Every structure is written in C-alpha cells, then in structure tokens.
Amino acid sequence: MPKEVITTRAKDYNQWYLDIVREADLAEVAEVVRGCIVFKPTGWAIWEMMQRALDDRIKETGHSNVQFPLLIPKSFIMKEAEHVDGFAPEVAEVTRAGGEDLTEPYVIRPTSETIIGHFYSKWIRSYRDLPLLYNQWCNVMRWEMRTRPFLRTSEFIWQEGHTAHVNEAEAEAETLKILHEVYADFAEQVMAVPVIRGLKTENEKFPGALRSYCIEAMMQDGRALQAGTSHNLGQNFAKAFEITYTDHNNTVQHAWTTSWGVSTRLIGALIMTHSDDEGLVIPPRLAPIQVVVVPIFKNDAEREKVMATVHALTSTWKGVLRFKIDDRDNLSPGFKFNEWEMKGVPVRIEVGPKDVEKGSVAIARRDIPGREGKSFVPQEGLTERIRDLLEAIQQALFERALRFREQHSADVQSYEELKVQVERGFARAYWAGSSADEKRIQEETRATIRCIPLDQPGTPGICVYTGKETTQQVIFARAY
Amino acid sequence: MPKEVITTRAKDYNQWYLDIVREADLAEVAEVVRGCIVFKPTGWAIWEMMQRALDDRIKETGHSNVQFPLLIPKSFIMKEAEHVDGFAPEVAEVTRAGGEDLTEPYVIRPTSETIIGHFYSKWIRSYRDLPLLYNQWCNVMRWEMRTRPFLRTSEFIWQEGHTAHVNEAEAEAETLKILHEVYADFAEQVMAVPVIRGLKTENEKFPGALRSYCIEAMMQDGRALQAGTSHNLGQNFAKAFEITYTDHNNTVQHAWTTSWGVSTRLIGALIMTHSDDEGLVIPPRLAPIQVVVVPIFKNDAEREKVMATVHALTSTWKGVLRFKIDDRDNLSPGFKFNEWEMKGVPVRIEVGPKDVEKGSVAIARRDIPGREGKSFVPQEGLTERIRDLLEAIQQALFERALRFREQHSADVQSYEELKVQVERGFARAYWAGSSADEKRIQEETRATIRCIPLDQPGTPGICVYTGKETTQQVIFARAY
Known part of the structure; x- marks a missing residue:
C-alpha cells in the first residue's frame, strides 16, 4: 500500500477525500445501485462507535427507541404543503409487489414525519400522553443527482427523533435540548469537531418546519458542513395528520411536534476535519482500534522474545483499551506502519x-506524523501513559480544528469582503x-x-x- | 389496564399472542403498510438487547460488520436458478425514482446473497483474501400473504452473515460454528429457549443452498418455530456471480460461500416460550428492565420515608442492575403491579x-405469579440477593421450557402415531x-x-x- 495512492490535499481536495475513503477501507461506491455505497468494515465500525455515543445521549435525555415501517403510502407525503415540495421530487416509489401492481404506490421513506404523524394521531389522546419522546435508527432514501460517499448518497443511515408536546415552549425546549445536549456535545466531545450552533434562515429550513436549528462545522477547505439539524415543527404536521x-x-388542541436527525454524513465530516495526506485520522473516542502494537523481529528467536514482551504488556488491556496486535508474519514493519496510519489508528x-x-x-502519535510524534518510553506504566496520551490526542485534535476554524473565519463589512472571505x-x-x-x-x-448563530454579539x-x-x-x- | 384484556392461552392461543403483543407495548400492526408493524418501545428495547448479545458473539467468532445497499438490481435476483424461484414471487419493486421511470427496476432486498455476491466477485482475487467474514444488520422485505407480528411480516429486521472460503470443509465448518457458537448458544443462554440443532431436508432448505442447518424451538402450543438458519451455499452463488x-x-477456483441469519421473529419465539396468561415474561438477560421498585404509601409523610429507603436501597444499582423506580403518584400499587407483570419485568x-x-x-418473581413467588426479605444484602435471583430465574425459565418440550415430544413408530403426536x-x-x-x-x-437432528440415536x-x-x-x- 504505497503512500502515493493518496492525492495530497493541496493538489486536489476532492480527490484526496475519495482516496481516503477507498484506502482506509471505509466505503466503496456501489455503482450498480445509483448513488449508493457499501460501508466497509472500518467505515461501519466508526459508525457503530458514533451510534453508541449518540444513542447513549438520546436515551439519557429521556427518549425511547422505536421502529416504524420503511414504506410510506405515497398519499402521506402529499399532506403537508411544504413537505411535498421538499421531498416528493426525490422519492423512490414501490409500484409492484408480490408480482402485482399496487393500487396505491408506496415511497421509501425520505424521512418519517408523515407516517409517524399518522401513528401519533392514533396514540395521543390526552395531555397525559405527552410529551411523547421517540427516536429510530434506520435507513432512508432520497434520489440525489450528485452523490459523494457519506456526504450525499441516495440511501443513508441515520437516527430520526420525533416528539410531541403540549405547547410551543415545550417543543422549543426539546428542539434546543437535542441541539445542545445531544448533537453539539457529541460533535465536540466525541468527534472532536467544533461546531457553531445556530438557526437556519427560511431558505434553508426543513420543509414543513417552523424553525430549524443546526450545528455547522468547518472542513479543511474552508467549506461548511451541516452536521445535524433539530426542527421545531410547530403545529404543521399535527394539523396535516x-x-x-x-x-x-x-379542550381539544393540536400538539406541537419536533424532529431531529444526524446521519452517516458525519463520517464525511470526521474525515474532512482531522485527516491528512498520510490517511485517515480518527479521534480516540471514536477509534474502533485505539492502539496498534507492531512487534519487530528478524528471526524466530527474536520473534519469541518480542512476542513474550508484547503479550505481557497487553495482558491487562482487554476492556481498558481497544487494541490490536499486528503479528502478521508476511509483512514488513514499515508496511504495517503505513497501513495503520492510513486507517487512522491514534x-x-x-x-x-x-x-x-x-x-x-x-x-507514535497518529495526529503528529513522523519523528516529531514518536518517542521512546519505559514499559513500566505504559497502560496509564497510553490512556493519558489518548485523552491528550482527543483534546489536541479538537483544539487544532478550533484553531483552524478561527483562522479561516472573519468579520466582513462589505459584500466585496464577503465574496473574498467565502473563498477561504x-x-x-x-x-x-x-x-x-x-x-x-x-x-x-x-x-x-449557514446559520444565524445562537451566540450573537448583541x-x-x-x-x-x-x-x-x-x-x-x-x-x-460555501457548503457541502 | 384490567387483566381481562388478555385472552387466556387455553381459550385462544393465537388471540393470547396478539393480546400480549399489544398490551406489553411490543408492537402495533401498521395497517397502512401491508404486512408491516411498528416496533414500540418495549419491543424494540428487547430487540436491542438481543442484537447486542448476538453481535458480541458474531464479532467474537471473527466477523466484521458492513452495510450493503437496500436496493438490488432486479436482474441480480434472476441469476441463481433456485433463488429466483424462491424469492422472485415475493419481492417489492422500485420502478420510479426522482420523478422518472427507471430503465431497470430495483427490488428491495429479500436477502442479500445476490448483491453481496456481486461485490465479493470484485473483492476476492487470491486465496489470501479468504476467508471473508462479513455480517450486516438491516431491514429486508418479503411480500407475505399472511402476516403476524414478529413471526411473519413483510418488512423485518435481521442480521445476515455472508462468508467466502477456499473449500467445502471450511465453508461447512463456518456454517456449523455459527449454528452452535452463535445461534444455539444465544438461544439457550440468553433467550432461555432450548433448541434442537439440525439439518433441513431438501424441501425445506434455503433456495440456492447446498445444505441448510437450523435451530428449532417448541412453542407452548406444541408447534415448532425455526429460530435461526445457517446455510452452506456450496459454489452455487460463486458460480452465478x-x-x-x-x-x-x-489455478482459478470458485469460492465456497455461506449465509446465515436470525431476525425479529425471535421476539415472537420469546413470547411464545415463556409468557403466561398474566402477560409477557422476559428472561433476565434480555429484560430491558430487570427490577422494578414500587414504593407504597398513603400520604406525604409515608411517601417521604419510603422514598428515602428506596433511594438508599438503589443507590449502588446503576451499572449493576437494569432497574426502574415507579414513583408515579396518580396510580395505585395494584395497577402498577399489573402493568409491570404485563410487561414481563422479572x-x-x-x-x-x-x-x-x-x-x-x-x-416478587414474575416467573412464579401470585403468592407463591412472593417473599419478604431483609434490606441488607438485597443487591446480591436480586442478582442471584435473576440468575435463578434465567435458569428456571430454561428448565421449564426444556421440561415442556420433553413432555410434548415422543418417538412415533407408525404414521398413525405421528398424526396424533403432531397435534400436541x-x-x-x-x-x-x-x-x-x-x-x-x-x-x-x-x-x-422440521429438521434431521445433528444428535442421532445411531x-x-x-x-x-x-x-x-x-x-x-x-x-x-407443525410449524410457525
């Protein structure tokens, strides 16, 4: 796996991204299914780590997981006026099943407000049934014209939360709680990605929402990536359903609902925030493998001696560190170093x-490639040292990304200044x-x-x- | 929630099953999407517990998780002769997307051998690429005529493992490893469901398989439920793809492949193995809530005193027991007892x-309803006592189910005897x-x-x- 397989960022940022996705074993474009990808082992393992951390936060904030059907009667999509305009043009339709044409087609869910609205209308009777706080992890489909692995794909995996409340204040509080306590906290603490929390303008809000909040991150090319959205849907869907x-x-009242989601596009955000010309960089809290141990030996006698030390050093690591001992015999240490650097092991x-x-x-630290990030340390106290180092790397990645964002952000006073600044x-x-x-x-x-930040100068x-x-x-x- | 909402098993076993599904908050039939269900919070939480335990075993046996697309080009389904006959009649087809008719329709995956075969043919070049050991958790769709919650639904959630090997012996070893170490172990140790491990006959094997192995469980009405299957696919899919x-x-050789899966129908198996006329019974290792604490008081003074004791008793339980304190003020203790019995808390x-x-x-033990299962114990040592009791309940449920199966199994010497025995x-x-x-x-x-048991009299x-x-x-x- 020679390093030249990755284009440098300076040369071609888009190609660099695609090279990382391929070489780090994250995903492959599924050319036989339009706009879809296959998630390969490392890519899916990172998603599982993300999912676990997000799911913990979703449950800690009082939500239960449920699962609604993949298919939605096509007529449901048509019930909320803005929603139709937003989603009808990009749905995939099931028109035949079990060998027969269907009298009413189904669409594959592009998002589930409509079918969940249908069930909420059956389940909610009294103020005592509220708030209803549900979430689901599932696949959705939007027939996108231009696609890119993780960032924009026809099928993607996400979580979508759907809640119902007695009044606007409670719906608004829920929407903001998710934004702060689930999404922003996850992005900054787990992904090491600093985000700006803000409100979308009318042009950019979710079709059918009263207000859409978002977290926005800056990628290494200065472009913005919307990393999560939380919508106060007002009474729009409550009235439609x-x-x-x-x-x-x-007195009979319409409920106030919210919806909120993050998706596998977060993997794209992760890549474009931290990775470098050597390959993927994964923050320790998300790394499926945090530590790789590479034994170095020239003959069987050395092998035996080295492996005994390796096993002694790692004997207490199970359940403490996520690690791998790379004892493959047919590969050189240099090849292994490259491979694990490519795959982003911290x-x-x-x-x-x-x-x-x-x-x-x-x-050796993955976040500081080359000699500068390498040191020689005693075997004694190694476990503690690695744990501290992982925390330090997590923190360093966040700070580096924050510094990058600050260096690439500026106040602009005129439209001319704006035009120049959005280039960088x-x-x-x-x-x-x-x-x-x-x-x-x-x-x-x-x-x-991208947003009206919640944090305003005043x-x-x-x-x-x-x-x-x-x-x-x-x-x-400019945005992804 | 009066108890009469559950039909007794003696009166109508099928209705009893549907009553449990509804009253224990497991699922609801999604009448607007043919043959589909909504998984409600308790139902989905049990599935999450199952999924975690299965996923641990799948990873421990050396497999990585991946994710392939939901849609499969229709032509793929047609490539393996038996597979076409088995699945083509029950697929759902996507014929329109993004507002246009598609030139080649897609089907929603009924199972993924075909699309995975397509990718394996690209990824596998040398014996060094084998074995390839992948698994995915996903939804699949089969347009079923007669459906029942969990047991048979048009859309269901499952895991499907797909592996490729150099020869028949390795494929066969993989197929059996999954049967024993993943499926049978999970069913017996976690679900407390005894299973018979066996081989399917030609009539009952997977369309396209060389040999299909299965685990079969007995439900409380004496019928069999196939709880998991593991297929040695021979070179059939390797040749088709x-x-x-x-x-x-x-020398260029065709690989040998396997596939294996268990699905949300396991929730149906769980219900029909352990539950009773009072409601759901969940074995402790799968129970989202293992212990419910119900404080009993008549006035505020009593409330304060009782709750202080409850908090003291439970202060060390986080991370040790999955528990809930039901301190709802507006409901009587009797109502709460019924509700948690209905929901199967052990x-x-x-x-x-x-x-x-x-x-x-x-x-009070859920598995022994009424006075017989209730005792008064000192507060001291309560945590340890509960942990022991949960283990005892897990064991007791397994033994009860095993005894039931033995009592309802018999050797038959004639066709006449067979006819009588399959009634019970x-x-x-x-x-x-x-x-x-x-x-x-x-x-x-x-x-x-149902199967040719691996354990034969000889x-x-x-x-x-x-x-x-x-x-x-x-x-x-007779089978579900």
Missing part, C-alpha cells in the same frame, strides 16, 4: 529486541436582507447563510448587503 | 412504611421417505420435517412412512 389531545380544560506501539532489553517501547472560510456578517437577497448572493458567490451593525442597521449576525459560507 | 480466487497453485420489589420499620422489602408437539420418527412423501404428509397432517429403525430400515431420525411438527 390530526395529532390532537385533550387539555386540562377538556497510537502505535513498536516493540523490538532492543526494547525488550532496555525495558522500553517506541510510541466562514464570513461573519450583519444581515438584514430578504430571502431573495440571500438567493442572489448564492447565485453570485455559491455561498449561503451590538448593532450594518447589513453587509442592504446597508440597513441590524443586530443580527449570520455566517456565510 | 463469478466469485473466483487463485489458489496456491495459481423481579418486583415493594417497599412500604412497615418495610421501612422492619428493615425488609417484599420481593414434536414427533421423532425414523425416516427414509422421499420429498414427495414429505409433501404428502404435510398435506395430510399440516406437519413437516441405531437403526423402521421408517414411519415407507417401512424401510434406516438409521436416520427426523422431527415432524
């Missing part, structure tokens, strides 16, 4: 005959423009308002486009 | 004002008949050969149907 409840005064331990004599090992990263701008203004800017610059300024005074700042960027 | 490798002698702890004074609690359970019979004989017996008795006997001498025994039963 007649989700009603009887309140304390025995820490590599090398043990050779001299290490056995000296009571030392070599330890995020442009923070005061904004009092219309949806039409926003669309015009998109046509001219390919940048959109001081007034001049709108970058209309020249009006306003207190509202937004983030403009 | 050109999965070839170069061997040590540089152990109930009751704490009232007298218990606080006496330093005791009441402890399993009929063990010597068998030297043909596939046509087997079909005739099915028409006349509704019983089929002594000859007379075939129950043809009168020929043979050493082969089989199990006849």
Whole structure:
C-alpha cells in the first residue's frame, strides 16, 4: 500500500477525500445501485462507535427507541404543503409487489414525519400522553443527482427523533435540548469537531418546519458542513395528520411536534476535519482500534522474545483499551506502519529486541506524523501513559480544528469582503436582507447563510448587503 | 389496564399472542403498510438487547460488520436458478425514482446473497483474501400473504452473515460454528429457549443452498418455530456471480460461500416460550428492565420515608442492575403491579412504611405469579440477593421450557402415531421417505420435517412412512 495512492490535499481536495475513503477501507461506491455505497468494515465500525455515543445521549435525555415501517403510502407525503415540495421530487416509489401492481404506490421513506404523524394521531389522546419522546435508527432514501460517499448518497443511515408536546415552549425546549445536549456535545466531545450552533434562515429550513436549528462545522477547505439539524415543527404536521389531545380544560388542541436527525454524513465530516495526506485520522473516542502494537523481529528467536514482551504488556488491556496486535508474519514493519496510519489508528506501539532489553517501547502519535510524534518510553506504566496520551490526542485534535476554524473565519463589512472571505472560510456578517437577497448572493458567490448563530454579539451593525442597521449576525459560507 | 384484556392461552392461543403483543407495548400492526408493524418501545428495547448479545458473539467468532445497499438490481435476483424461484414471487419493486421511470427496476432486498455476491466477485482475487467474514444488520422485505407480528411480516429486521472460503470443509465448518457458537448458544443462554440443532431436508432448505442447518424451538402450543438458519451455499452463488480466487497453485477456483441469519421473529419465539396468561415474561438477560421498585404509601409523610429507603436501597444499582423506580403518584400499587407483570419485568420489589420499620422489602418473581413467588426479605444484602435471583430465574425459565418440550415430544413408530403426536408437539420418527412423501404428509397432517437432528440415536429403525430400515431420525411438527 504505497503512500502515493493518496492525492495530497493541496493538489486536489476532492480527490484526496475519495482516496481516503477507498484506502482506509471505509466505503466503496456501489455503482450498480445509483448513488449508493457499501460501508466497509472500518467505515461501519466508526459508525457503530458514533451510534453508541449518540444513542447513549438520546436515551439519557429521556427518549425511547422505536421502529416504524420503511414504506410510506405515497398519499402521506402529499399532506403537508411544504413537505411535498421538499421531498416528493426525490422519492423512490414501490409500484409492484408480490408480482402485482399496487393500487396505491408506496415511497421509501425520505424521512418519517408523515407516517409517524399518522401513528401519533392514533396514540395521543390526552395531555397525559405527552410529551411523547421517540427516536429510530434506520435507513432512508432520497434520489440525489450528485452523490459523494457519506456526504450525499441516495440511501443513508441515520437516527430520526420525533416528539410531541403540549405547547410551543415545550417543543422549543426539546428542539434546543437535542441541539445542545445531544448533537453539539457529541460533535465536540466525541468527534472532536467544533461546531457553531445556530438557526437556519427560511431558505434553508426543513420543509414543513417552523424553525430549524443546526450545528455547522468547518472542513479543511474552508467549506461548511451541516452536521445535524433539530426542527421545531410547530403545529404543521399535527394539523396535516390530526395529532390532537385533550387539555386540562377538556379542550381539544393540536400538539406541537419536533424532529431531529444526524446521519452517516458525519463520517464525511470526521474525515474532512482531522485527516491528512498520510490517511485517515480518527479521534480516540471514536477509534474502533485505539492502539496498534507492531512487534519487530528478524528471526524466530527474536520473534519469541518480542512476542513474550508484547503479550505481557497487553495482558491487562482487554476492556481498558481497544487494541490490536499486528503479528502478521508476511509483512514488513514499515508496511504495517503505513497501513495503520492510513486507517487512522491514534497510537502505535513498536516493540523490538532492543526494547525488550532496555525495558522500553517506541510510541507514535497518529495526529503528529513522523519523528516529531514518536518517542521512546519505559514499559513500566505504559497502560496509564497510553490512556493519558489518548485523552491528550482527543483534546489536541479538537483544539487544532478550533484553531483552524478561527483562522479561516472573519468579520466582513462589505459584500466585496464577503465574496473574498467565502473563498477561504466562514464570513461573519450583519444581515438584514430578504430571502431573495440571500438567493442572489448564492447565485453570485455559491455561498449561503449557514446559520444565524445562537451566540450573537448583541451590538448593532450594518447589513453587509442592504446597508440597513441590524443586530443580527449570520455566517456565510460555501457548503457541502 | 384490567387483566381481562388478555385472552387466556387455553381459550385462544393465537388471540393470547396478539393480546400480549399489544398490551406489553411490543408492537402495533401498521395497517397502512401491508404486512408491516411498528416496533414500540418495549419491543424494540428487547430487540436491542438481543442484537447486542448476538453481535458480541458474531464479532467474537471473527466477523466484521458492513452495510450493503437496500436496493438490488432486479436482474441480480434472476441469476441463481433456485433463488429466483424462491424469492422472485415475493419481492417489492422500485420502478420510479426522482420523478422518472427507471430503465431497470430495483427490488428491495429479500436477502442479500445476490448483491453481496456481486461485490465479493470484485473483492476476492487470491486465496489470501479468504476467508471473508462479513455480517450486516438491516431491514429486508418479503411480500407475505399472511402476516403476524414478529413471526411473519413483510418488512423485518435481521442480521445476515455472508462468508467466502477456499473449500467445502471450511465453508461447512463456518456454517456449523455459527449454528452452535452463535445461534444455539444465544438461544439457550440468553433467550432461555432450548433448541434442537439440525439439518433441513431438501424441501425445506434455503433456495440456492447446498445444505441448510437450523435451530428449532417448541412453542407452548406444541408447534415448532425455526429460530435461526445457517446455510452452506456450496459454489452455487460463486458460480452465478463469478466469485473466483487463485489458489496456491495459481489455478482459478470458485469460492465456497455461506449465509446465515436470525431476525425479529425471535421476539415472537420469546413470547411464545415463556409468557403466561398474566402477560409477557422476559428472561433476565434480555429484560430491558430487570427490577422494578414500587414504593407504597398513603400520604406525604409515608411517601417521604419510603422514598428515602428506596433511594438508599438503589443507590449502588446503576451499572449493576437494569432497574426502574415507579414513583408515579396518580396510580395505585395494584395497577402498577399489573402493568409491570404485563410487561414481563422479572423481579418486583415493594417497599412500604412497615418495610421501612422492619428493615425488609417484599420481593416478587414474575416467573412464579401470585403468592407463591412472593417473599419478604431483609434490606441488607438485597443487591446480591436480586442478582442471584435473576440468575435463578434465567435458569428456571430454561428448565421449564426444556421440561415442556420433553413432555410434548415422543418417538412415533407408525404414521398413525405421528398424526396424533403432531397435534400436541414434536414427533421423532425414523425416516427414509422421499420429498414427495414429505409433501404428502404435510398435506395430510399440516406437519413437516422440521429438521434431521445433528444428535442421532445411531441405531437403526423402521421408517414411519415407507417401512424401510434406516438409521436416520427426523422431527415432524407443525410449524410457525
């Protein structure tokens, strides 16, 4: 596996991304199923790690998992006006089954608000049935024109939470709780990806939502990636599907609902935040293998000596570290180093005959390639040292990504400055423009308002486009 | 939730099953999507427990998880002759997507041998690439005519393992390893469901397999339920999809493949093995809630005293026991007892004002309803006592199910005896008949050969149907 198989980022960022996906055994484009991918072992193992960490947070915040059908009667998609416009053009339709044409076609769920709305209308009767706090992990399908592994695929895997509440305040609190306690916390603490929490503009919100919140991350090419969304759906779906409840005064009311999701596109965000020209870089909390141990020997006598040390060193690691001993006989240490670097394993331990004599090992950090990240340490206390190092790497990756974002973000005072800044990263701008203004800017610059950050300066300024005074700042960027 | 909502087993076993599914909050029939169900919180939580235990075993036996696309080009299904006959009649077809008719339709996977075969043919080049040991957790769809929650639904969730090997011996060893170390071990140790391990006859094997192995369980009405299958696919799919490798002698060979799966129908098996007229019974190792604590009080003063004891007793339980404190104020203890009995929680702890004074609690076993399963024990050492009790319950459920199966199994010497025995359970019979004989017996008795048990008597006997001498025994039963 020679290193040249990965194009450098400087040369071609898009090709670099595809090379990483292929060489790190993450995924393969399934050319026989339009716009779909096969998740290969490392890619799926990372997703399982993500899923576990997200699922823990979803359950800790009081939600239960359920599972609704894959198919939705086509008529359901048509019931909520904005939702139709948003999703009807990109659904896949099942028109035949069991050898017969169906009288009413089904669509493969592009998202499940409609079918879940149907069931919520049956299950919810009284204020005592609320809040209803459910989530599901499943596959969904949107027939996308231009696809890219993880970032945009026809079929993708995600979780979608769907909740129902007695009033707007509770629905809003739920929407924000998910944004902060589940999504932003997961992105920053587990993925080591710093995110901006904000509100979507009308142009960018979910079809059918009252308000959409999001977390936005910056990739290494300065573009934004929407890493998760949480929607206050107001009473829109409750009205379309007649989700009603009887309140304390025995009056029938429409419920307020929310929905929120993150998907396998997070794997794309992970790659484009941390990886480098040597291959994948995975933060320790998500790494399926955190430590790889490579024994080094030239003959059977050395092998025996080295392996005895390796087994002694790792004897207490089960359940403490996720590790692998790479004792394959037919490959050179150099080949193995490259392979595990390519696959993003955070820490590599090398043990050779001299290490056995000296009571030392070599330890190499994946986040700092080359000599700089390598050191020689005593075997004594190795487990503790590795655990500390994993925490340090987790922290260092987050800080590096945060520094990168700060270096590639700037306040812009004019439309000219905005045009220049979106070439290199995020442009923070005061904004009092219309949806039409926003669309015009998109046509001219390919940048959109990624979000209205929840964290606002609180001081007034001049709108970058209309020249009006306003207190509202937004983030403009090109997006994935 | 009055108990009368559950029909007794004696009165109507099928209705009893549907009542349990509904009242224990396991699933709801999704009448708007033909043959599908919604998995409700308790049902899905049990599946998550099953999934975790199975996934651990699948990984421990050396397999990696991956994920292939939901859709399969329709032409793929047609490539393996037996597979076409088995699956083509029951697929759901996607004929339109993104607003256009598709030139080649896709089918929603009924099982993934074909699309995985396509990729394996690309990935496998040399004997060094083998064995390839992959598994996926996913949804599949088979347009079934008669459906029943969990047992037979159009969409279901399962795992499907797909492996490729250099020769027949290795494929056969894999097939049997999965049968014993993954499926039978999980069924008996985790589900507390005793199973018979056996080989399917030609009539009952997987379409496209060389040999199909299975585990068969007995339900409380004496009928058999196939709880998992493991197939040696021979070279059938390797030939249909050109999965070839170069061997040590540089000769191109077809690989040998296997596939194996268990599904959400296991939830049906769980219900019909252990549950009773009071509701669901879940073995402790699968119970999302193992212990429910019900505080008993009449006024605020009592409430305060009782809850202090409850919190003290449970303070060390997190991470040790899966438990819930049911401190809902608006419901009576009796109502709560019924509800948790209905939902199958293995152990109930009751704490009232007298218990606080006496330093005791009441402890009730779900597997022994009524007074007989209830005792009063000291608060001291409660955690240890509960852990021991959970193990005892797990064991007792297995033994009860095993005793039931033995009591409802019999050796039969004649076709007349066979006809009588399949009315009440399993009929063990010597068998030297043909596939046509087997079909005739099915028409006349509704019983089929569930399997040829791996455990054979080794002594000859007379075939129950043809009168020929043979050493082969089989199990006849009616099946779900």
